Amino acid sequence: MDNVSTRNLLLTVLLILSFGLRSQQSAFPIKVGVYNNYPKVYLNENGQVAGIFPEIFQLIASAENWQVEYVPGNWNECLQRLQNQEIDIMVDVALSDDRQKIFDFNNESVLISWGTIYTKSRPNINSVLDLSDKNIAVMKNSILTTGQDGIYNLVQRYEVKCKFIEVDDYEQVFELVRQEKADAGIVNRHFGAAFGKQYGLIKSNFIFLPSQLRFAFPKNSSHSAFLIEKIDKHLTRLENDMNSDYYTILTKYNLYPKKASPLWLMPLLILLCLLTIFFIISSLIMKWRIKQKTLELQTANDDLKREITKHRETLAELEKSREIYRNFVENIPGLVFMYDQSSDGNRLPIITTNRHEEFLGKIIADSIKSDYNNFFNFIIPEDWNKLQKVALTIENTKQNLDFEYRVKLSEDRVKWFRVLGKVKMLEDGKTRWQGVILDVDDRKKIERELELYREQLEKLVECRTIDLEQKTSELEKANQELLEADRLKSIFLASMSHELRTPLNSIIGFTGILLMGMVGDLTDEQRYQLDIVKKSASHLLDLINDILDISKIEANKAELACQQFFINDLIHEVIQLLQPKAAEKGINLFYEAAERIDIYSDQRRLKQILINLASNAVKFTEKGNVTFTSEKLKSGEMIITVTDTGKGVKPEDMKKLFEPFQQIDASLTKKQEGTGLGLHLTQKIVTLLNGKITVQSEFGKGTTFRVTLPDLREE
C-alpha cells in the first residue's frame, strides 16, 4: 500500500504544480478505469478507448493538459480497483446512496440513464409484475441489478417471483436473450439503444431506476477533490455551451439531435423526462394497485360466482322439492286442501290442486275456480249442518276432523266424500284448515249393499230364530215328555220289582221251609221237584235283579256309595263265596297278590263285578284254575284280572261277548245256567265306576278279563 500512497502523493503534487504551470503536462498519468459498455465506454476497432465518457474526459484532460492512462477491465474489476485506489477515476458510474458511501462523485452528471428490459419476441412487459416467472439476464453488481432501487429490490418489493441469470457485461446479457436462454435481459438505455436491433431484440415499455451517470473517485484519495473540482468546472462549461464538443459527442452517439437545440430545450427535455418517469412510476404503482384491486375483485368475483352457483343449486333443489311436493299433492288419491278461514267465514285457499274436476265434476270445479267458498254450497244441506257442528267442536277440542258427507255433483248425481283434517288457530284470528278429501262413494255403495245384506240376514236370522225357538220348545216338550217317561219307567221298575218279588218271596220262602223239612218229611221225588222250583225261583230272582240294575244304570238312576277299602279283602271274600262251587268242579282258585291295595270306590258294585266275572270263569272252566291278580298303577288306577283255563272265546265271537242274552256256545246254554245278562251288566257297572273292561282270549286255552278302575276320591 505504501507504493500506492506514494504514487498518489506524487500525483497530487504534480497536479497542483501543473495547475500552477498550466501548460505543462503532468508527469504522472491519471489512471482512468474503463470497461466495455457501448456507447458510454468501449474499445474502438483500432483498440483505442472510445465512447461518451472517455471522449468527454479527453476534452477535460486536454484542457487541463493531464496525461491519461486507461486501465481496462470488466465492470466489477473496475469498481474493485477504484475502491483499492488502484485507479483515480472511474467513468460511467450511476449515482446512488450506497455508492456515495464507498466512492466520491463529481457534482455534474454526464448522462442520465435508466434501466430497460429487452426481450426476443414481442415484449409484453409493462410493469415489474409482468416479470413474474421469467428468467432474466442481468449484469452482476450493476446499479440496475443490485442498487437500492435495482431490479432485485424491485421484484422483492412487489413480491414478484422470477429467476435472474448474472453475467459480467451487457453483451452477454443480450446474447443470452438472443439465444433464448433468458426470457428477458436488463441493460441501460444507452446499451439497449445501441445494440438492441443488432441482437434482434425488442425494448419493452417498462423502464426503471433513472440514474445520473457521473465520474467516480476513490474515497479518501488526496487528489479526488482536486480532480472533482476540475471536472465539474469543465462539465458546467461544456454543458452550458450548446455548441461545445460535449454536444458534438452526444450527437455522434445519437443521444442528442444534430441540429442545435434552443437553450430552453434541455431543461424542458429533462422536465419531460422526469415527468415521464413520474408518470411511469405512477402508472407502475397504479398498475400494481389495479392488479391488487383486480386480485381482490377476482376473489370477490369468484366468491360471487360461487354464491351464484350455490344459489342456482338451491333454486334447483327448491324447484325439485316443489316438483316433488306438487307431484305428491296431485297424486294423493284425494283432494288435498289448506285454507285459512277468517272470522266472517271467508275461506282463502293456501294450497290448490288441479284435480277438482276429476273428483267433483266440471260444474263444481268451475265454480271453485271463481270462488273457493262456492264448494261448500254443493254439500247436501243436511250434511253441511252436521259438518258445521262438527267443525265447531273440533275448533274447541283440537281433535282431528273425520267426517263423511254428500256432495251434489249435478242434478242427478250425489257422491259421498270423507274429509280428514286438522285445524290450527293462526295469530291473526284466522283458522287454518288442512287435510284431504277422499272419494268414498264406492265404499259407501258397498256399505249400503252390506247394510241391505245385513238387514236381509237379520230377517233370515229372525225367521230362523223363531223356527229354532219353536223347535227348541218342541224339543223341550219332548224332553219333558221323555223325562216324564223315564220317571214313569223308574216308578214302573220299582213297582215291578216289588210286585214281582213279593210272589217270589212266597215261592222261595215256602219251597225253603218245605225243603228244610219244617212242615214234614218229604219223599225223594218231592224233594227233587221242590229243588227245581227253588232253583227256578232263584234264577228268576237273579234275572229280575239284573234287569233292574241295568235299567237303573241306563236311566242314570244308579247311585254310588263310595268308601275306602282294600281290594285284597274283597277278592278273598269273592273267592270264599265261590269256593264251594269251584271245589265241586275240581277247579282251583288262586289270588296272586303282590301287595295290599286300597281304593276309594263303590265296594258293593265292585264285588258284583268280581262275582260276575269269577262265577263266569268257574262256570265255563271244566278243569284247571281261575286266577285273580290285582295291581295299582302310579296313576292311581287299579287293574284287576280274572283268568281262567276254560274253553276261551273265538275271535269272531269277541264282539258279541258283552251283548245281552248272548251266551256264546249254544251247546253250553242248556248246560250252563245264567241270566245272559252277566257280562252286559258287568260292563255297565264298570262304566258306572268310570272304569274299563277288556278281554283277551285264546280259543281252547282260556280267557282273561282285565278291569281297570280309577280311584273315585274327589281331589
Added chain:
Amino acid sequence: MKTVLLIEDNAANLYLITYMLEKSGLKVISTKEGLEGIKLALEKQPDLIIMDVQLPDINGLEATRRIRLDKRGKDLTIVALTSYAMTGDKQRALDAGCSGYMEKPINPEIFISELSKFLYPEKEK
C-alpha cells in the same frame, strides 16, 4: 217265651214268616197296617219287631220313626225287611231308627239264624 211283632201287609209273607217264627218257638203278634203296628209295639213291648217297609197306610220307616219318638218305643228292637233292588233302602232304614235290616226275599235256611242275632244279642257277644 219271646214275643215278636210282625208288621207285614202281604198275606203270603205274613203266613210264611209267622209259620217260621212259631215253628221256632216264638210268640207272634201281627198286623197288616203301620198305625196298628205302632200301637201294638208301644203297648205290647215285643222283644222284636219285624217291619216291612212297604205298607198300605204309612210306610215302615215312618212307623219306625214314630215308635222311636215315643219313650216306650225308644229301646225296642226293630228289624226292617228291605228290598234288594231298592238301593239306599238299607241306609234309610237305619236312619229311620231301625236296629237292623234283612233282605227280601227271605231265605228260610238262614232267616231264623239271622233273627237270633237280634233276639239274643247277649248270646252273640
